[in-house]
């Protein structure tokens with residue numbers, strides 16, 4: 001079990017400093033939230049962790065691996081899976097096939113042997129299908145496997161996204177606003193699912209989230225950004241009582 005260590009990460013876009021020497025550590029097996037007012041740098045931070053943006057300076061380490069210079073697929077191959085703020089699934093394909101696509105990086109049989117249905121490729125395919133079914137059961141999608149994703153309610157689609165990320169067998173999961181656009185019942189279900197991913201699978205989770213109630217309920221630790229700088233880092237109770245955080249959310253200078 002490895003920590004994710006973000007050290008002095010700075011991201012500049014043409015004169016604008018979106019992240020300014022931000023540091024935090026995600027302890028193994030914990031839920032770590034990154035929050036902050038609009039424009040604070042949350043999405044930029046998320047994009048650096050997943051390799052979409054390259055930090056101008058600083059480092060991101062996951063265990064022994066330095067992620068800073070790696071492209072998104074290399075970061076994924078190291079066991080860091082992500083979900084998207086806007087659902088990024090194939091809407092016409094059944095849930096089952098979307099989940100199977102999530103296992104792509106773990107597939108060793110090449111395209112040709114799979115196409116020719118060679119015995120080793122068939123065996124491997126059966127193993128992946130069995131694992132997809134297990135993961136579907138874990139996230140409560142067993143009855144939905146045959147449905148095209150696009151026909152499912154939004155909250156269920158978000159669960160399919162999470163399941164697809166789990167299909168990569170990650171050690172770290174990056175969740176981009178996992179409850180955005182959900183009704184309160186769906187939010188509750190997603191919160192329970194995130195906690196069971198941490199507790200039953202032991203996967204570390206970093207989430208960027210606007211829903212403060214959700215963050216306070218879910219997170220073991222919270223990093224608060226404002227204008228690209230880290231203004232607080234602590235337990236939910238600690239950051240909630242921090243004058244700098246209160247100031248940032250009220251639009252004042254804080255301390």
Ligand SMILES: Nc1ncnc2c1ncn2[C@@H]1O[C@H](COP(=O)(O)OP(=O)(O)OP(=O)(O)O)[C@@H](O)[C@H]1O
Pocket residue numbers: 013016017018036037038039040041042043044045
């Ligand atoms: N690709 C980009 N090019 C130029 N500026 C950018 C880019 N991405 C983000 N920014 C700027 O960096 C700053 C931080 O933006 P970011 O989207 O990371 O904040 P955020 O906390 O995720 O905001 P929100 O809560 O509104 O999504 C903003 O001033 C934004 O305009």
